[in-house]
Amino acid sequence: MANAPVIQVQGLTKRYRDLLAVDHVTFEVQPGEILGFLGPNGAGKSTTMRMLTGCLPATEGVAKIAGFDVFEQPLEVKRRIGYLPENPPVYPDMTVASYLRFVAALKGVSHGKVNDEVERVAHSAAVGHMLGRLIGNISKGYKQRVGLAQALLGDPEVLVLDEPTVGLDPGQIIEVRNLIRSLAGKHTIILSTHILQEVKAVCRKVLILSAGKVVAYDDLEALESKYKTPERIASLEEIFLTLTGEGSAQLQPAANVQHVA
Amino acid sequence: MRNAFTFAKKELSVYFTTPIAYVMFALVTLIGSFFFLSLVGQYQQTSMFYMRFNNPEVMNRLNFMDMVLMPLTVNMGVIFIFVAPFLTMRLLSEERKQKTMELLLSTPVTSAEIVIGKYIACCVIMLACVVLTLVYPLSLQLSASTSAGIDWPTVIAGDVGLFLLGCAFMAVGLFFSALTESQMVAALATFMTLLISWVLGWRAQEAEGVMKDVVQFLSSTQHIVSFAKGNVDAKDLAYFFSVILFGLFLSHRAVEAQRWS
Numbered sequence: 051m052a053n054a055p056v057i058q059v060q061g062l063t064k065r066y067r068d069l070l071a072v073d074h075v076t077f078e079v080q081p082g083e084i085l086g087f088l089g090p091n092g093a094g095k096s097t098t099m100r101m102l103t104g105c106l107p108a109t110e111g112v113a114k115i116a117g118f119d120v121f122e123q124p125l126e127v128k129r130r131i132g133y134l135p136e137n138p139p140v141y142p143d144m145t146v147a148s149y150l151r152f153v154a155a156l157k158g159v160s161h162g163k164v165n166d167e168v169e170r171v172a173h174s175a176a177v178g179h180m181l182g183r184l185i186g187n188i189s190k191g192y193k194q195r196v197g198l199a200q201a202l203l204g205d206p207e208v209l210v211l212d213e214p215t216v217g218l219d220p221g222q223i224i225e226v227r228n229l230i231r232s233l234a235g236k237h238t239i240i241l242s243t244h245i246l247q248e249v250k251a252v253c254r255k256v257l258i259l260s261a262g263k264v265v266a267y268d269d270l271e272a273l274e275s276k277y278k279t280p281e282r283i284a285s286l287e288e289i290f291l292t293l294t295g296e297g298s299a300q301l302q303p304a305a306n307v308q309h310v311a
Numbered sequence: 312m313r314n315a316f317t318f319a320k321k322e323l324s325v326y327f328t329t330p331i332a333y334v335m336f337a338l339v340t341l342i343g344s345f346f347f348l349s350l351v352g353q354y355q356q357t358s359m360f361y362m363r364f365n366n367p368e369v370m371n372r373l374n375f376m377d378m379v380l381m382p383l384t385v386n387m388g389v390i391f392i393f394v395a396p397f398l399t400m401r402l403l404s405e406e407r408k409q410k411t412m413e414l415l416l417s418t419p420v421t422s423a424e425i426v427i428g429k430y431i432a433c434c435v436i437m438l439a440c441v442v443l444t445l446v447y448p449l450s451l452q453l454s455a456s457t458s459a460g461i462d463w464p465t466v467i468a469g470d471v472g473l474f475l476l477g478c479a480f481m482a483v484g485l486f487f488s489a490l491t492e493s494q495m496v497a498a499l500a501t502f503m504t505l506l507i508s509w510v511l512g513w514r515a516q517e518a519e520g521v522m523k524d525v526v527q528f529l530s531s532t533q534h535i536v537s538f539a540k541g542n543v544d545a546k547d548l549a550y551f552f553s554v555i556l557f558g559l560f561l562s563h564r565a566v567e568a569q570r571w572s
Contacts, residue, residue, distance in 0.1 A: 103417040104570075105413050105570075107570065129419045131417060135414070135417075137409075137410040139410055141325070141409070142409075143325050144321070152321045155313075156317055156418040156420055157418055157419065158419060200414070
C-alpha cells in the first residue's frame with residue numbers, strides 16, 4: 051500500500067513544569083497496521099495516547115490522524131478515532147445498552163442505525179448477553195470489554211487502545227487479542243501494553259518508550275535480529291529490559307519477567 | 312445541538328434510575344406541604360378572628376392569594392436554595408472523578424454541547440419540582456366553596472418566577488460542578504453562594520439609598536416577590552437571564568479549560 055500514513059506524529063512533547071513526560075516522540079503508522087506501544091509504567095505511553103486522541107494538549111509537536119491535525123481540527127480527528135483509555139470510561143448508573151447507545155449518539159451514528167451498531171460492537175466485544183445489566187454491577191473484565199465495545203462504535207478508522215487486556219482472565223485475553231488481530235487491515239490500531247507476549251501475539255511493529263523517549267521503533271522481527279548474538283536469539287523481554295535500562299547485565303529468565311509485567 | 316439533547320437525555324435517565332429525582336420530589340413536596348399547611352392554618356385563624364368581630368371590610372380583603380399562595384411561592388424559592396446543590400453537584404464533577412471526561416473529550420462533541428445538555432437536564436427536574444407545587448393551589452381550588460379564591464394567572468406567574476429562580480440556581484451549581492472533582496466541594500460552594508444571595512436580602516432592609524437598591528437587586532430570592540404578586544417585571548427577568556447566561560458561560564470556560572490543561 052502506497053497510501054499516506056494514517057497516523058503521523060512528529061516531535062510530540064508533553065512537559066509538566068520540570069517533568070518531561072513525553073520527549074519529542076516521532077512515529078508513523080500505515081493504514082491497517084497495528085503498532086505496539088511498549089514501556090515500563092510511567093514511560094509516557096498513556097500520555098502520548100491522550101495527546102493523540104485530543105484529551106490532552108501537547109506542549110510541542112504535531113500529531114495528525116488521517117491528515118487532520120489533532121490540535122487544529124480536533125472534531126475531524128475525533129470522528130475517526132475510537133479510544134479506550136486506561137480506565138474504561140463507563141457510567142456505573144447506566145445499563146450496558148443505554149451506555150453504548152449514548153456513546154453511539156455522541157459519535158454521530160445516525161439514529162436509525164444505533165441499535166444495529168450497538169448490537170454489532172457488543173457482539174464483537176462479547177458483551178452481548180450483558181446489555182441489560184447495570185455497569186456498576188458487572189465485573190472489571192466486563193467493564194473493560196464494554197470500554198472496548200465503546201471504542202469500536204461508529205467503525206472508526208483509527209483505534210487507540212490503552213492496555214485493552216488489563217483485568218481480563220486468560221480466556222478473555224485470548225478472545226480480545228483475536229478480536230484486535232481481526233480488526234487489523236480494516237482499522238489502524240495503536241495498542242499499549244506492558245505484557246510483552248501480547249505484542250508478539252498481535253503486533254508487527256513496536257515502539258518502545260522509556261522515560262518519555264523513544265528507545266526503539268522498528269518491525270518486531272528487525273528488532274529481534276538486531277539484538278541477535280551468535281550464541282542465542284535475544285527474546286523481546288531481554289531487548290525490552292536492555293533498552294529501558296531496567297535489566298542488569300545478567301538477564302532474568304523470561305518466566306519471571308512475565309510475572310513482573 | 313443534537314449532542315446536547317443526547318447529554319440531556321442521558322442525565323435525565325441517570326436522575327431517574329438513581330434515587331436523586333425521587334428523593335428531590337419527595338422532599339420538595341414534603342417541605343412545601345409543611346409551609347402550605349401552616350399558611351392555611353394561619354389564614355383560617357385570621358379569618359376566624361375577623362369573623363368574630365364581624366368586620367366585613369377586612370374579610371373582603373382576605374384571600375388565598377395574598378395570605379397563602381404568594382408567601383408560599385417565596386418560601387419555595389428559599390427551599391430551592393437547599394435542594395439546588397444536590398441536583399447539580401454531580402453533573403460535571405463526576406465526569407472528572409470517574410475519568411469519563413476522557414470519553415467526552417475524545418468524541419466529536421463541543422464543550423458548549425456538554426454544558427448545555429447537562430443544564431437542560433437539571434432544568435427539567437427543576438420544572439418538575441415547580442409543577443409539583445401546583446398541587447397546592449389546585450387543592451385550594453377543589454376544596455373552596457366559591458371558585459373566586461384562586462387567581463390562576465397570578466399562580467402561573469409565580470411559578471414562572473420560581474422556575475426562573477431554579478434555573479438561575481442550576482447555572483450557579485453547574486459552574487461549581489465544573490470547577491472541582493469533588494461533588495462535596497461543588498455542593499458546598501453552590502450552597503454557600505446561594506445562601507449568601509438569600510441573606511443579602513436581609514441586609515437590604517438596613518441599608519439606605521443606592522446601597523439599598525444594589526443589595527436588593529443582587530439578592531436572588533427578592534426577584535420572585537413581584538412574580539408571586541403576578542407582576543412580570545423586566546428587571547427580574549434581566550436578573551435571572553443574566554445569572555443563567557453568566558453561569559453557563561463560566562461553566563463553558565471551565566470545561567474548555569480542561570481540554571487545555
